[in-house]
Amino acid sequence: MIPSAFEYEVAENPQHAIELLNNFGDEAKILAGGHSLLPLMKLRFAAPTALVDIGRIRDLSYVRDGGDHMAIGAGTVYEDVHNNNDLVRQCPIVAHTAGEVGDPQVRHRGTIGGSVAHGDPASDLPTVLLALDATMVVQSAEGERTIPAGDFFKGIFETALGPQNLLTEIRVPKVPDHGWSYQKFHHRAQDWATVGVAAVVQRSNGSIGGARIALTSMGETPLRAGAVEQALAGGADPAEASQQADEGTNPVSDPLGSSEYRKEMAKVFTRRALEEALSR
Amino acid sequence: MANKTISVTVNGGSKTSEVEPRRLLVHWIREALGLTGTHVGCDTSSCGACTVLLDGTPVKSCTMFAVQADGRRVTTVEGLQQDGKLHPIQEGFKEEHGLQCGFCTPGMMLMGAALLEENPDPSEDDVRWAISGNLCRCTGYQNIVKSVQWAAKRAASEQPGAHA
Ligand SMILES: Cc1cc2nc3c(=O)[nH]c(=O)nc-3n(C[C@H](O)[C@H](O)[C@H](O)COP(=O)(O)OP(=O)(O)OC[C@H]3O[C@@H](n4cnc5c(N)ncnc54)[C@H](O)[C@@H]3O)c2cc1C
Ligand code: FES
Ligand code: FES
Numbered sequence: 538m539i540p541s542a543f544e545y546e547v548a549e550n551p552q553h554a555i556e557l558l559n560n561f562g563d564e565a566k567i568l569a570g571g572h573s574l575l576p577l578m579k580l581r582f583a584a585p586t587a588l589v590d591i592g593r594i595r596d597l598s599y600v601r602d603g604g605d606h607m608a609i610g611a612g613t614v615y616e617d618v619h620n621n622n623d624l625v626r627q628c629p630i631v632a633h634t635a636g637e638v639g640d641p642q643v644r645h646r647g648t649i650g651g652s653v654a655h656g657d658p659a660s661d662l663p664t665v666l667l668a669l670d671a672t673m674v675v676q677s678a679e680g681e682r683t684i685p686a687g688d689f690f691k692g693i694f695e696t697a698l699g700p701q702n703l704l705t706e707i708r709v710p711k712v713p714d715h716g717w718s719y720q721k722f723h724h725r726a727q728d729w730a731t732v733g734v735a736a737v738v739q740r741s742n743g744s745i746g747g748a749r750i751a752l753t754s755m756g757e758t759p760l761r762a763g764a765v766e767q768a769l770a771g772g773a774d775p776a777e778a779s780q781q782a783d784e785g786t787n788p789v790s791d792p793l794g795s796s797e798y799r800k801e802m803a804k805v806f807t808r809r810a811l812e813e814a815l816s817r
Numbered sequence: 818m819a820n821k822t823i824s825v826t827v828n829g830g831s832k833t834s835e836v837e838p839r840r841l842l843v844h845w846i847r848e849a850l851g852l853t854g855t856h857v858g859c860d861t862s863s864c865g866a867c868t869v870l871l872d873g874t875p876v877k878s879c880t881m882f883a884v885q886a887d888g889r890r891v892t893t894v895e896g897l898q899q900d901g902k903l904h905p906i907q908e909g910f911k912e913e914h915g916l917q918c919g920f921c922t923p924g925m926m927l928m929g930a931a932l933l934e935e936n937p938d939p940s941e942d943d944v945r946w947a948i949s950g951n952l953c954r955c956t957g958y959q960n961i962v963k964s965v966q967w968a969a970k971r972a973a974s975e976q977p978g979a980h981a
Pocket of ligand 2: 868
């Protein structure tokens with residue numbers, strides 16, 4: 538399968554990437570790891586007239602301590618997110634989940650920023666970033682702005698990014714004392730999630746003081762499981778509260794599972810996520 | 818659409834070509850360089866038959882443009898053998914019958930070789946996790962795992978000072 542023809546330029550730095558995007562116009566796209574974009578281009582579901590390759594920008598690949606948060610460069614590949622010891626200590630759910638994406642080859646090329654910018658509701662990291670209330674840092678010709686994860690994901694393959702916007706950084710809170718879990722329910726080791734559940738909990742006396750829960754593959758965007766969070770705040774135990782995990786969801790039916798099945802599995806894996814989060 | 822000139826170090830030798838930006842790395846390797854050991858299995862990023870090492874790291878060459886490899890180092894299955902001597906992983910696949918039709922084998926051997934660079938004594942689980950992005954329709958994987966572990970033992974016994 539051969540993609541349709543396009544112009545190609547390598548961006549030297551973030552500023553250069555934005556200049557190139559503005560020069561090429563609205564049909565240009567950013568190329569990061571290419572592990573969402575190339576498959577779509579090969580099927581000609583995407584046919585950008587130009588690609589701006591940000592894959593060689595060193596300044597976009599890092600994990601840094603930002604004081605109250607950890608800052609992850611948008612161009613950091615999953616493997617580097619997974620193996621970063623500071624992240625493992627400060628925000629372990631992100632490092633862990635990066636190691637659950639796809640297969641080794643995918644993790645060597647795919648970037649955390651590409652996953653966020655792509656806006657696929659079946660992706661794992663966006664769900665985790667929503668549960669963490671992460672912040673996206675976006676650059677454009679007008680300057681820099683920050684967008685909370687809760688306002689970022691708009692629809693299937695639709696985000697708050699405009700056409701000449703570059704996602705440069707993802708800021709995740711430091712949560713070394715929180716319980717956490719990402720439950721990825723999938724058929725084979727390298728499959729996409731049929732259902733995924735991210736839970737980040739504050740413990741008080743062995744039970745849940747506060748919880749943020751988000752779901753993968755349960756609607757058009759990653760979704761907060763608000764009803765479960767409220768039930769927990771009202772004193773329900775994980776088994777009871779997780780019965781409401783399907784509230785407000787609208788999952789697709791596809792070969793991985795029907796919509797009804799996904800709704801049932803969301804309950805099961807929400808319970809497991811809460812139990813695991815409480816235990817670590 | 819403007820072509821690009823790329824220079825890639827392939828199996829230790831420098832290769833320079835003019836390519837269309839949309840040229841996939843796997844097609845460049847197979848068609849421009851004539852190195853047909855890199856296979857196209859699925860062409861949808863799922864099977865790992867097209868795996869090559871990019872600066873030593875396994876990637877799927879059907880999911881990269883050749884221009885993305887400019888200035889970098891690519892190792893294909895043809896590059897495993899050194900000075901006429903098989904790589905331990907190649908010997909392992911021979912000794913442990915790690916292949917049947919052989920279609921998945923180049924990708925499996927490159928995954929195995931990359932794993933051994935990082936982890937010279939992998940457990941069965943380590944090997945299975947390393948090849949989780951590579952499909953084999955023939956062997957049932959059992960002998961592939963054994964082949965990689967055979968290679969690990971051979972490589973260890975070849976280390977200077979090792980006790981055979
Ligand atoms: C076989 C396979 C299995 C996979 N399995 C999983 C899985 O289990 N879970 C999962 O979550 N994902 C999975 N993925 C998808 C993978 O995570 C992708 O790598 C990721 O979604 C996209 O990142 P990328 O760097 O490859 O982005 P690209 O493909 O390069 O880009 C994706 C989109 O984002 C835009 N973009 C990229 N970077 C930026 C930026 N910095 N600023 C603005 N826009 C940008 C691009 O223009 C494009 O529209 C899989 C992919 C493959 C091929
Ligand atoms: S041909 Fe590249 S992954 Fe199957
Ligand atoms: S030996 Fe036939 S596909 Fe693996």
